[in-house]
Amino acid sequence: MSVQEANVQEARVAAPAGPLREIVTDAASHLYVWALKDIPQDLRDALSEARARETSVPGRRVLETIHRNINIADAEKNLVCQDTGIAVYHCRVGEGFPLHPARIYEALRDGTARATLEHPLRSNAVHTLTRENTGPNIGYRLPIVHWEFVAGWDGLDVKCVPKGSGSENMSFLKMCVPADGVNGIKRFVLESIVSSGGKPCPPGIVGVGIGGSADYAMYLAKEAIMRPIGTRNGDALVAALEDELFALLNETGIGPMGLGGDVTVLQCHIEHADTHMTLNPVAVNYQCWAARRASAHISAAGAVDYDREA
Amino acid sequence: MAAHELRFPVSDPGEILKLHAGDEVTVQGHILGIRDRTQMRIFDEGIEPPLDLAGAFLLHTAPNVRKLAPGRYEKLCIGTTTSARMVRFTEPLGARYGVRAICGKGGFPDEAIEPMARLGMVYLAIVGGAAALETTQIEEIEEVFWEELMPECLWKFRVRDFGPLTVGIDAHGNSLYHDVQAAAAEKLEEIFARF
Numbered sequence: 001m002s003v004q005e006a007n008v009q010e011a012r013v014a015a016p017a018g019p020l021r022e023i024v025t026d027a028a029s030h031l032y033v034w035a036l037k038d039i040p041q042d043l044r045d046a047l048s049e050a051r052a053r054e055t056s057v058p059g060r061r062v063l064e065t066i067h068r069n070i071n072i073a074d075a076e077k078n079l080v081c082q083d084t085g086i087a088v089y090h091c092r093v094g095e096g097f098p099l100h101p102a103r104i105y106e107a108l109r110d111g112t113a114r115a116t117l118e119h120p121l122r123s124n125a126v127h128t129l130t131r132e133n134t135g136p137n138i139g140y141r142l143p144i145v146h147w148e149f150v151a152g153w154d155g156l157d158v159k160c161v162p163k164g165s166g167s168e169n170m171s172f173l174k175m176c177v178p179a180d181g182v183n184g185i186k187r188f189v190l191e192s193i194v195s196s197g198g199k200p201c202p203p204g205i206v207g208v209g210i211g212g213s214a215d216y217a218m219y220l221a222k223e224a225i226m227r228p229i230g231t232r233n234g235d236a237l238v239a240a241l242e243d244e245l246f247a248l249l250n251e252t253g254i255g256p257m258g259l260g261g262d263v264t265v266l267q268c269h270i271e272h273a274d275t276h277m278t279l280n281p282v283a284v285n286y287q288c289w290a291a292r293r294a295s296a297h298i299s300a301a302g303a304v305d306y307d308r309e310a
Numbered sequence: 311m312a313a314h315e316l317r318f319p320v321s322d323p324g325e326i327l328k329l330h331a332g333d334e335v336t337v338q339g340h341i342l343g344i345r346d347r348t349q350m351r352i353f354d355e356g357i358e359p360p361l362d363l364a365g366a367f368l369l370h371t372a373p374n375v376r377k378l379a380p381g382r383y384e385k386l387c388i389g390t391t392t393s394a395r396m397v398r399f400t401e402p403l404g405a406r407y408g409v410r411a412i413c414g415k416g417g418f419p420d421e422a423i424e425p426m427a428r429l430g431m432v433y434l435a436i437v438g439g440a441a442a443l444e445t446t447q448i449e450e451i452e453e454v455f456w457e458e459l460m461p462e463c464l465w466k467f468r469v470r471d472f473g474p475l476t477v478g479i480d481a482h483g484n485s486l487y488h489d490v491q492a493a494a495a496e497k498l499e500e501i502f503a504r505f
Contacts, residue, residue: 073442082389
């Protein structure tokens with residue numbers, strides 16, 4: 001490469017990405033705060049149903065308090081939960097979207113930082129060894145982004161899922177063997193949720209990832225907790241397992257906040273991938289009752305459509 | 311399952327003995343916010359706490375605050391963290407300093423049951439994540455000690471109608487968490503037998 005060519009390339013890389021990058025930054029900043037304050041309707045409905053069917057005294061007390069808390073967060077425009085989490089985004093990028101994912105990532109990082117500083121929000125990001133703060137909820141490889149690329153489309157969907165640590169600490173992976181079969185998967189999910197007790201703030205969404213590889217199974221478990229409550233896996237066999245696990249998990253009696261009761265989980269979502277013939281990985285990622293989530297649909301022209309329900 | 315209203319700090323240990331696992335408790339008066347690093351400073355670094363903990367109610371928290379002036383903070387959002395990480399401080403908090411109540415979310419493992427019964431202490435369960443409500447029940451941040459540990463300082467809050475809390479572990483050797491886990495273990499055996 002000649003010096004001239006190198007200069008041209010550098011100039012091209014350094015060129016401002018234009019208003020679309022600002023639009024994505026604004027959207028990320030808005031989504032982070034919005035998700036923390038205004039939880040989605042499907043979650044509100046699931047919590048109301050839980051309150052209606054719970055029979056234990058401490059369990060009813062917990063669900064009634066959750067209901068009061070959501071109303072107060074609405075009225076006072078305060079955060080539902082003080083844990084502003086680790087910022088996780090899910091992006092669906094159309095092949096024709098005119099901002100490269102490298103710039104989309106920068107925009108998500110800048111938007112996260114801006115929301116944290118301007119609101120202000122508690123910053124939780126630390127170096128994993130020194131435990132020193134690394135910035136306004138940003139750092140090396142933070143925020144975390146899940147990418148999906150869509151052919152034949154020119155839009156961008158951004159979903160923000162601030163993930164609290166109380167529930168994230170209750171994450172589990174087991175490399176079951178093929179001979180363990182589906183029962184091995186069910187057994188591991190049940191044991192994981194029972195041993196977690198009240199620590200992940202139940203009742204929430206149990207995300208399960210099965211198949212793929214060790215790392216991919218956990219990635220899929222996180223994808224599972226990002227889905228609207230009660231949506232079902234497109235594969236009928238997997239969907240049947242979601243229903244079965246949902247019922248079994250609620251038989252355990254762990255109850256709201258682990259104080260005993262009928263409602264241990266609001267839903268069980270499973271995402272799957274095909275795997276190696278000698279692998280049978282199963283990963284569990286828990287999402288607390290304050291399952292915060294907010295989305296924006298951004299068009300190639302920069303029109304933003306905010307969507308709490310996606 | 312009875313309902314109680316208690317004012318902290320308590321001077322009469324008999325107040326704590328009235329509480330039984332599963333009961334509802336609402337708290338008035340003053341409570342102290344602490345977390346991992348606050349307790350590590352006291353017990354691992356051997357630094358005496360800057361105020362009397364006798365009869366105290368401790369809350370596992372690290373609040374979101376705005377600084378107004380040196381030593382003065384305004385509440386933004388105050389919630390509660392997972393207690394289990396801090397269970398090892400239970401015995402010395404009771405034995406050395408006379409702490410009477412520890413409040414957090416998610417419960418304490420069984421190792422807290424014996425010291426709480428011996429020392430007349432209770433674990434009070436709050437609803438994790440219900441920070442918007444909790445913030446309205448904390449009237450004021452009255453004092454802050456060890457600001458260099460921000461946000462894991464030692465916080466003194468004045469509260470009004472703080473709760474509802476559930477007695478998770480009482481001073482009589484009962485733990486809801488133990489009972490729920492024991493029942494769930496039996497249930498799992500029954501479920502696995504069906505597979």
